[in-house]
Amino acid sequence: TERHGYDPTLKSALDRKEQVMLFLNRRGFSTFPVCGTCGESVKCKNCDISLTLHKSVNAYKCHFCGFTRASASNCPSCGSSGIKLLGIGTEKIETAAQALFPDAKVARMDRDTTLRKGSVIKILKKLKNQEIDILVGTQIVAKGHDFPNITLVGIICADMSLNFPDFRAGEQTFQLLAQVAGRAGRGAATGRVVLQTYNPDHFSIKSASNQDNSEFYNQEIKYRQALNYPPFSRIIQIRISGKDKKKTKIHALFMGEMCRKLLEENASFIKHIEVLGPVQAPLPKLSGHYRWQILLKGLGAGHLHKFIIALLFTNKTGVNKKGVKVAVDVDPFSMM
Numbered sequence: 001t002e003r004h005g006y007d008p009t010l011k012s013a014l015d016r017k018e019q020v021m022l023f024l025n026r027r028g029f030s031t032f033p034v035c036g037t038c039g040e041s042v043k044c045k046n047c048d049i050s051l052t053l054h055k056s057v058n059a060y061k062c063h064f065c066g067f068t069r070a071s072a073s074n075c076p077s078c079g080s081s082g083i084k085l086l087g088i089g090t091e092k093i094e095t096a097a098q099a100l101f102p103d104a105k106v107a108r109m110d111r112d113t114t115l116r117k118g119s120v121i122k123i124l125k126k127l128k129n130q131e132i133d134i135l136v137g138t139q140i141v142a143k144g145h146d147f148p149n150i151t152l153v154g155i156i157c158a159d160m161s162l163n164f165p166d167f168r169a170g171e172q173t174f175q176l177l178a179q180v181a182g183r184a185g186r187g188a189a190t191g192r193v194v195l196q197t198y199n200p201d202h203f204s205i206k207s208a209s210n211q212d213n214s215e216f217y218n219q220e221i222k223y224r225q226a227l228n229y230p231p232f233s234r235i236i237q238i239r240i241s242g243k244d245k246k247k248t249k250i251h252a253l254f255m256g257e258m259c260r261k262l263l264e265e266n267a268s269f270i271k272h273i274e275v276l277g278p279v280q281a282p283l284p285k286l287s288g289h290y291r292w293q294i295l296l297k298g299l300g301a302g303h304l305h306k307f308i309i310a311l312l313f314t315n316k317t318g319v320n321k322k323g324v325k326v327a328v329d330v331d332p333f334s335m336m
Contacts, residue, residue, distance in 0.1 A: 010152060014104055014133055018151040022097065022136045023180045024090050025160060027110040028052035032087030033060065037080035042069070045076075048285035055091055056112065065287040093156065094136045101134065109137035142179040151191050153184040158197040158205060165282040166335040167229045170204040174216045177208035228274070230331070234301050236308055237332040238294040240278065242324035245290045251324045252278040252292035258318060259294060262310055272303040282336050289325075304330075 013020050030053040033042040041050045044062035051060035053071060060069040074081045094108045107113075107123060114120045120140075126132045127147055135141060135150075161173045177195070184191030197205050207216035225232050240255055242248035256278040263269050274297040281291035298304035308328060312319055319326055 010134075010154065011101070013152040014101060016151075017130075019127070019130065019132065019147065019149045020134045020152045020154065021141060021150050021180075021183055022093055022134060022154045022156065023138075023141060024088065024093055024136070024156040025138050025176065026087075026089045026157070027054075027063075027091070027112055027138055028061070028089035029055045029091035029095070030085035030087055031089050034084045034086055035075035035078060035080055036082035036084045038075060038078040040075060040077040042073075042076065042083060046286070046288045047283065049283060050087075052089060053085060054112065055095075064283070088156070090136050090138060097134050097136060104133040105131060106134045106136065107132045109135060109141050111138070111140070114140060139176060139180075142176065142183065145183065147183070150183055153181060153191070153193045155180055155193065155195045158195040158208075159199045159202065162199060162202065162204065164336070167224070167227070168335075170202075170220055170223075171216075174204045174208045174220075177205070178211055178213075181208060181211065228297060233297045233299055234304055235331060236296040236298075236304055237329040237335070238296070239281070239327045239329065240292040240294075240324060241289040241327070242321075243288055243290070244323055247321070248290040248292060248324055251321045251326075252294070254318070255326065256294055258311060258315065259296070262307060266310075268303065269307055272300065273298045273307055 010020055032050050033053055034040070035042070042060060043049065044051055044065065044067045046065045046067050047062055049062065049064065051062055051067075051069060053059075054061050055071070058071040060071060060073070061067070075083060090108055090110045091112075094106055097104070098106045107126065109120075109123050113123070123132070123135075124145065127135060127145075130149060155177060158177055159173065161176065162169055164172070166172070181193040184193050193209070195205065195209060199205055203219040204216060207213070207219070224230065229235075238255065240248060240252040242251070256275070259275045263273065263275060275294065276297065277294040278292050279294075281293045284291055296304055296307065298307070312326075312328070
């Protein structure tokens with residue numbers, strides 16, 4: 001129950017000498033720099049993703065391969081200097097919080113601020129000693145820390161991970177939001193969690209808001225069963241990658257043909273295994289390598305095991321292609 005006359009706003013929490021946590025699972029200042037002249041985004045030269053501006057080091061960074069470009073760089077496509085800084089990260093939230101509440105002590109806790117040995121402990125000690133009023137951070141701040149004076153948690157872009165091309169996207173969103181929400185009100189004072197979302201009616205958001213594991217499970221398990229995803233099946237991901245775009249695509253299509261030929265030649269495989277793909281990976285290019293994938297879904301591990309053995313070892317010369325790597329991931333942790 002809330003206190004009589006309780007005001008859950010950030011300003012009121014600070015006036016009561018209570019602490020606030022602001023969560024955004026994306027670091028940096030601008031996560032989507034775009035040229036105002038030609039409209040092209042500023043991308044990594046090695047990966048098919050946008051660079052992120054980090055003002056603390058005055059550079060654009062790739063969060064996958066580590067490529068950097070000076071923040072003063074012009075548009076690589078047209079040479080214009082009119083780069084628009086769209087998207088938000090924890091750096092921008094930290095800057096905005098400090099501007100809105102100049103008397104508050106604001107700190108940021110993400111991978112950029114916790115690289116040095118002992119930096120995490122230093123931030124947590126300051127939080128415990130109430131030397132921090134507003135803590136801005138990524139999922140690092142959600143890792144089971146217990147600070148009784150944090151009474152307000154603000155979750156920005158709560159539905160960000162819902163759009164990931166992964167059948168676990170809803171589960172991962174629920175886990176993260178429920179974990180972050182659990183940081184509020186762990187002491188005697190009432191806690192409050194405010195979520196900013198474009199999907200307030202999504203069951204992952206609702207059940208996380210209610211801290212209701214059963215509510216989430218009862219909805220999610222229906223979708224998993226209808227689409228035959230784990231735990232109702234097992235999955236093997238075949239990743240095909242190479243530095244030559246055309247050669248990688250040709251070999252991925254060839255691997256797909258091999259998979260379908262195996263299905264046609266074995267009635268048991270047809271009955272128990274489904275082949276999805278080949279398609280470009282959700283991140284089509286990483287660290288200079290073009291990426292494709294094939295998903296194998298099976299009702300049991302036995303048939304999948306026989307299938308992958310037949311695929312990889314009955315035609316070794318066909319699978320092994322110079323300049324193209326084929327990797328097999330059983331029960332993949334990430335579909336990206």
